[in-house]
Amino acid sequence: MRDFVMPPAAFDERDMGTPAREGAPVTLTIDGFAVTVPAGTSVMRAAAEAGIQVPKLCATDSVEAFGSCRLCAVEIEGRRGAPASCTTPVAPGMVVHTQTAKLRKLRKGVMELYISDHPLDCLTCAANGDCELQDMAGAVGLRDVRYKAPAEGGLANHFAPREASGAANPQWIPKDESNPYFTYDPAKCIVCSRCVRACEEVQGTFALTIEGRGFDSRVSFGARKDNALASDCVSCGACVQACPTATLQEKSIIELGTPERSVITTCAYCGVGCSFKAEMQGDTLVRMTPWKHGKANRGHSCVKGRFAWGYATHKDRILSPMIRDRIDEPWREVGWEEAISFAANRLRGLQETYGKKSIGVITSSRCTNEEAYLVQKLARAVFGNNNTDTCARVCHSPTGYGLGQTFGTSAGTQDFDSVEHTDVVIVIGANPTDGHPVFASRLKKRLRKGAKLIVIDPRRIDLVKSAHIGAAHHLPLRPGTNVAVVTALAHVIVTEGLMDEAFIRERCDWDEFQVYAEFVSDPRHGPEATELLTGVPAAELRAAARTFATGGNGSIYYGLGVTEHSQGSTTVMAIANLAMLTGNIGRKGVGVNPLRGQNNVQGSCDMGSFPHELPGYRHVKNPEVRDVFRQAWGVEIDPEPGLRIPNMLDAAVEGEFRGLYCQGEDILQSDPDTHHVAAGLGAMDCVIVHDLFLNETANYAHVFLPGSTFLEKDGTFTNAERRINRVRKVMAPRNGYADWEITQMLANAMGGGWSYTHPSQIMDEIAATTPSFSGVDYALLEEKGSVQWPCNEAHPEGTPLMHVDGFVRGKGRFIVTEYVATDERTGPRFPLLLTTGRILSQYNVGAQTRRTANVVWHQEDVLEIHPHDAETRGVKDGDWVRLASRSGETALRAQVTDRVSPGVVYTTFHHPETQANVITTDYSDWATNCPEYKVTAVQVSPSNGPTGWQRDYAEQAAQSRRILAAE
Amino acid sequence: MSPDKMVHMANQIAAFFKTQPGGKAAERVAAHLRDFWEPRMREQLRRHVEQGGRGLDQAVIEAAPLLR
Ligand code: SF4
Ligand code: SF4
């Protein structure tokens, strides 16, 4: 694909033809220039390194060369013929010529053949100006095409619907427009197979094949009758990216035309943090393409980041501020000044009447670091309390606690590149192909090269078995027994003597290890003893433990299936123990890697959003830390921890907490026990919702401040590998202000006296106050593209791998992890266990993705139930069922599948109509109050449609969303 | 916070620290509560203990006086 604006010179955007190699240097001569490249590099890439572009069609640097088009032929002294430069590796002393009379003739002939079977409607083609076939016709100097259709008909081409005689052309296949985001037009295909290779090598889905041979060969989505939408295709866009022609083409480009400039930015969906080029026409976004220098994604993307950005201009977006005195009144649109002063007066009034601690904030894991920093600063410096929390409370707070206790820092230990060096991987409580798709593609690539996989999950997730990969072991545990399973793995490793004693002696506290070893060696932790409880066959668990301990570099990736439990923090510690036990910390290919849900979960935690700690994970009780901020902000910091989200809601019900500023979060939909959340919100006197849409929480709000999208502001996101990526403004905020400006207006209306004019100044303040960020500024990010914290004097370019020479806390600490059963138990009334998750095409509560064409893949939440459980209840596939727990009940459709074990049911929570959180309870992680989403005792029974509560709720929501027409 | 919920949460914390080697469960529970519970929540817990501490684990009851 061609580029429009060259980013900084350090980032070479050219297509080098074939992938980079690592190897000993080899020197050769190309067109008289000496070039030195790593052994294994293709002649084509070596030429590109020297600035010489060899014409090519079937090669591109995202996939391995295939050597089918022959356009890249070169002459090599001492070798016969004209070998393809894309498939010929360099050799020392080789002398290559890329332009000779013989080659010119050969290439012209090749192009002539291609063009003879290609429609000549370039001027009206969507790829006009962005087509490699066009470029190559120009590059080889093609001037005319001598092939003509034989006079007696039989056109023998693929592009004309009808032959000269008027008969239908059997070779012609109509355009496939079934995918909402791109089209496949077989008439324009040159069968270079770049798309097929991209789907296999980059994405790992194997949805595309080349069917037939010779002239009959065609690209196909699985079986011939399958269209793109019905196929296995997950709409990642890798094939579209790789296609040199308009055959696979984004619909947005067909509609709007090609872009004229591009800006590098970061996806605002998940914690992988993919880098993208936002391609623009004026201030209209026409396409997002993955940026090949993005270090998290290395040029790959998923359907959300690549295509699902239409919500930014969705008609539901609210663009002017609104207020109302009571939540049963309709909204009144007002100017910014009025809304801000209304909010500020109410909040100050509440503090005067009910005390300083009667109000608080919730920062967002979707907003930038700079915005999260300002929101917690608003609480601490302007409200004068520590009532700040973040939605990370409900996902990864146990990661912070658990890794802090064992390693001394609250973050994953690796970068994503590390997966290329791993030999055995444990994926526990995560479903990367859906939740973290680009990471999953990178993992699958490694698995196809032979790394082994152990999946610990109640459900048979896609990674357990899919095209060309599979798990060596799947441990389908009962929800809620993570600690028992991970401790049993440690039991096997210790009792069978498979631990890495040298590592433990050198890097960990040996005395603590002794105590721990004695603890895990107790037969009650053995897999045979825990089998009954966990449902995991002992032999399989033993085999998995041996594989992990003896298989080479071992890495652990985990998600919310670990944290969202009563023992979430304990499981995180158990995972850390396992990594230390096997010496899998401190180098490439190993480590403990939390997969973060939302784009900036890591960042919002780093920025001091939690009520007990200031930016950089420093407890508010430490006077020297408070002093840093006292000096920076000129106010005393409260030394006592503030309220966490569930505590805020509890206090609200009791009348002690009356006002909330909630940025970019929909706690009514995303937090557990909806009835309790609604009661808490309903009891408050001033709820300020700052968001893109009238979300569910806004039904209880008094002030609505319209937010800006990631396309409309500058800032940074920090992904799951601690990588600080730039978010760049590509268009003006449609609501008038970037979110950091809105927080600043509110702070100033309450006497904050802030005067930031650009987010870079906020980052400077973060760097000045927070040691792990002290080296970070926008100039560095501009130069490097991104950096991983800690970034400071000791690590001026950031830290890809943590704990390399020693743990942050000094010696690694083994912690005893006793299994404690959750109090959420099945019984006669609620005999099944419900666990929850997410799917690829939707994101979290779905506020964004539901407002894009992604709904074609997931129109509603469904309940997965095992055939056995379905049958005993008289439930058939597609039936409406009632799902009830001790908290509440809802109704949704059933999907009968053996992906879940008997006794377990599963659903997602992307749609507000379902309200899966009406079901979840208020049980939570013992250390952090992270809710126990992953285990709820439920009953399932047939039903004939939505529950009364769902209908009432829809009614109430419609009422509270009324907006008065402007006078 | 409803007393039941408070008791449940406090007992969960005790359940963890009681399993840790080296004893001192009450001290550790108190330290955890001081670090993570807002003063009003700690106060509510102390009052509950003063009124007999119904439902609370012994380690929590012993931790309460340390919360002053
Ligand atoms: S969009 Fe992705 S999954 Fe679909 S065919 Fe293309 S490469 Fe394969
Ligand atoms: S669809 Fe595009 S990439 Fe695939 S074979 Fe055809 S021209 Fe090549």
Ligand code: SF4
């Ligand atoms: S949603 Fe995640 S994996 Fe997909 S493009 Fe965005 S950051 Fe990448």
Ligand code: FES
């Ligand atoms: S580019 Fe080398 S054979 Fe096609």
